[in-house]
Amino acid sequence: GVIIACVYCNWIGHQYINAINSIDFDTPLWVQGEVTTLQNTDHRLSKKSTVILRVTHINTSEVSPMLIRVNWYYPKANLRQGQHWQLLVKLKPARGLANQAGFDYQRYLIGQHIVATGYIKPHVNNHWSSGDISLAQHLSLQLEHGDTYHHQWINALMLGHKHALTAVDKQLIRETGTAHLFVISGMHIGVVAAWIALVCHFMVNTGTLLMRRCGIDVASGMPVVTLSMILLGTFAYCELLGFTIPMLRAFTVISLWLVLNYCQVKIGFMHKYILCLVVVCLVFPMSAFNLGFWLSFAAVSAIVLVCHVIIFNTQTWIQKIRAFIGLQIALSILLIPINVLFFQQWLPASIFANLWAIPWVTLILVPLCMLALLINVIALLLPDDLFIFDFAYQGGMALLDQCFAWLLAGLRLFTNLEPVAAVFAPVPISLNVVECLILLLVIITGLMFHRQWYAQILLVWVLVGAIFTIHPHKDRISHDPATRFFDDSATSVPMTLHIMDVGQGSATLLIANNEALVFDVGDDFGDQFNMVDSVLRPFLQQSNITDIRATYISHNDKDHAGGINRLVKAYPLMRVVDEQNGCVKGYQRMFHSVQVKVLWPPLNMPIRTDNDRSCVIQLQIATQRVLITGDIEAFAEAQLVMAHDRGGIDLQSDILIVPHHGSASSSSVAFLQRVAPHHALISAGYMNRYQLPKASILQRYSDANIKVLNTAQVGQISIQFTDNDTIPYTITTQRGSSYSGIWAYRWYQFQ
Template structure:
């Protein structure tokens, strides 16, 4: 059975590496093959095993391919994205800000169309007409877009996350007097959150996370602390908390039943095992509801329910089979969660915990502080070591202090803070007085813990970011770590040392490149990173928004850190429009910028810089005070003598004419970043003919309101032999230059081309 389960899981996981879904017409063939394999006669046990394992593998392929096509079936038609539409549905997200909201809406109707199946969309709404709450039934006038996200190396794959959450569109609510609240019922979770927020405690964001699994109130500084200290698993309702609640609930119920039977009834001893387990499953399901039935809580409850089922049926399974059945069941019930990071973090942690207790079983009879402390230390060290490859691969970040910090934080949070939070929630639900006092005590305890965590996290060596390292290197390191932890004699330690060589070699010999141009996908804006000999020159930094979201934190910093860079050696800001310079404060706050150049100082006509052997020359402006912001953009030409890049900012055709008059054929460049994102006011035909680019990149937002690049502009470039790229379509555009010439790679087509993270757009 274990082999068949493993085969099904392996086949399902293979969907992560598909470049495209198998054609719909092939699915019946795949299913037929599975049936034939199942019906194939087997003459011996080996053949039977091969037959059943192969059948389960094919079924895994069929299941994930079917899920992919099923999900695509529920995508909204293109007509729903061309203009505003009326939608009707129920608010599914907790709302913590009455002035601005970002929420999921499960819609049942679009315009006058009743949907066959309710679908989930994600909306933002600035200054809602009424206090928006989870559970409300609303009718709204919205502007929708297909699921889409910024696509850059090192960055968060938002489009993949939307897919894993079954979200079929994103958008915003438009002001309209007919936006209406159809039904005003609040959910229980929303009432609990409102009560916690109303207390206005210093640690309210953390209390909301620990009590309700709602992390929306946590500020960027809070997330930075979480990352540096490695306590992400503690700040939301997850398997650790569910296991704690289940244990406490079982002990309480069993004790109460035993007391009633022995003291009140005074009868013979009775076995209340089954009753206690059943009530515990119901109670922990209620606790999972407090987390909004989030996938981490559901995964933990599913494993708990499976264990309960085995208890009821008096069946014994080993840990390996329980884990395989649990993973298989979750893939069948929630297949899209396979594409989310939390799936791997959760089941990775459970697997490691099982390995630790197999490797170092607890044989001490009764409770022992020494045994408990030794087990905790082993568990934390093993989790930190074996989870390091997965965390480092996904986030390019390592917390050195996490094992020590968790030895302090885990007991306090799980044994004190979480039970107190749960007590406060129960008292609030039952309207028992003094629940406010319980949360006040929680606030005091959390403040003490956060102060200590901040102190430990402030140590300069507590955590550090690392360059992006291929997954196969981390797999080798994981196998090596497992070999070191296995009992001596099972596998030679020499093999473990050999498997560590790729990581050591990769770390000691950073990737060298002649030079590389990266046009980042920053939506409607611009940011270009030139890399040479592990140094970075950045031209523009993209936008920042009132919500706090900015391109420095979401795009530039993850990209630079994934390339092993800790500073920017030269930063040029073309002009001070938000879409080109808005993220500058956030960038300078987090990363060292050795030299900054703008049109207010050196970045003017005739200024030159020799950087890493490249010639950087400013061609414009002559006097920025004489022109508009766009036309005063600092125009740069970067060249190695043979290959060149022309960066044009937001200039229009009038400045293009001045550049042609002054420089003529000296403007010719291999790569051109199209002026003003492809506006009709720029990219004149004479300018294109003078520059003669081989590659043209339009940096513009997906379905932007201005329609950039304009059709006429694209057609002008198409009249040449230039290759055209759009960040909205291709994501990050990477051009690597070496002795053999230029090689172009795009994020969506070459770097991360998987079917679930991209879709045909533009």
């Protein structure tokens, strides 16, 4: 069995790799395909539309259907689900940033079977070949142009179209831990299937009773009729929404479970559960890369465990309500280690917010949405003069709108109303895998012996301890300005330098004793994606960094300084050092035993370009030096070389952060001769449009026997400095390289 599983996984992986290798990524391509998913269509705010295309033709040649994710910047037309388009695109393989913490975008793409990402190039021949939109898209547009105030919420719950939710809306469900209720996930499909089953049972039982009164006994054939109606109704709903991967998984599990029950297969509940997991992994093997898939099964496992160890009495309505409250509280406590492990935080509001939201969504909003959807579909199929359906639909939408108003009003109590919002604010917690496992075992032990007084005390201790955990990045920051930045002590502590993978940009962190210096903060593409929230803050939380002493901004280019305002908001006592605030030649500070020295630019010196005004910083770490150069070009390098030759500065450094991402205008021979580094580190985006680093520059480093590492190839680069004179520092990388373990090499090697 193990051998068969390995062979099967290997075959699936090669299928995915072959799909990637069949695409020419060096030149723009003409593709034809269907718009399957809209991920962002409000280009008035974000200046782009993001869609997933199912491609069937590349450069007029038919290919096996494959999924690509593309952005259309400043689009000339609105892309709609179901339309077929011919587009000129520039693609690159499915790829994401590779950092120690943060969202793994590459795993997400693989889990969604997306083989390439890119953007649509402006061209007069970009046009749709079929303007027919899907039924779901038609209904979505009808909602958006309707009179309902909460149309974006109805759109998300009914059709899974979340692009209309605002940043405030998303923050609300994120902080209350109710985001899982507003996505078309396994739980949502399960709730829909349950309501369809309830309606089907009622219809079948009513039909059986009527047939029996007519003298016809059809009871023996009714179970298969009921099963068929449930499966057909669930299939129709999933087909209407486009049968995304999560829907396919959920429909597979529901179908298998119902068939096993219908056939009265004599296996236990746990065996059915494991069988469903095995079948899903066999049918959708790429789902194993999707974090949401494992979180869903973890949640189901938690439900199974709680129901197994806690016997709920559900004979009366009062007992059912008590059982629901007990189940929700137990699940929230049981899922604390999982939230801490994957998201480095716990949401106290999630317990009570879900107690409020789950009944609303499952018992009221979902059936109302299904009823409104059914009425609308019937109205579309029947003649326009049947106003009764329009009247029923409008009445249903008004009721839905009011129900959402009541639901959201309750959720906002946990985020907007003081002091409730302060008590239930998200709690950042940083625990490693072992600590999370220990916490999980403690909670499971408490649940198993929940009737014992000591177990009850244990559970209360876990809950109270989680609620009152100190926020590491706010409450534990030193508030003494005199000691926060000016640290002249020469205390020797372990030092680690991290060059983060931020795509086409730059962000570097120096870590020592739970404190950090930051050098540039990467790009910012808005609330949905920026390097501070996606890369820096997750890494700082995971590393238990309680204080940022200072952030140095080399210059104001967006790929270096784009996220500075977000970082200042997260760390309000942090000092920002740029050219206007001290980052000029002669500036020196101590960070523990590290000397921070600014070599360039001179004060009040006229410099023509912003790149050449970049702040050049040299770090003296024990016997080693690191030179951080920003985007300096030939002029600044020549000035630094002259200053070095005059003895004003010493450029020699062991590690060089390559100037301007390896552009042809930097890294002159004279500059490299003076710096003479052992390692040169490049921060660049994978297959970036500027084609950096340039091949001629890489050859220049090679000719000088300087070892080069590029974040585009190896991901985050970490340098651990030691007191060993023989091996003064060690380098590790997040992706596969000679500096990383075999597991990282195999994981990322296919592209």
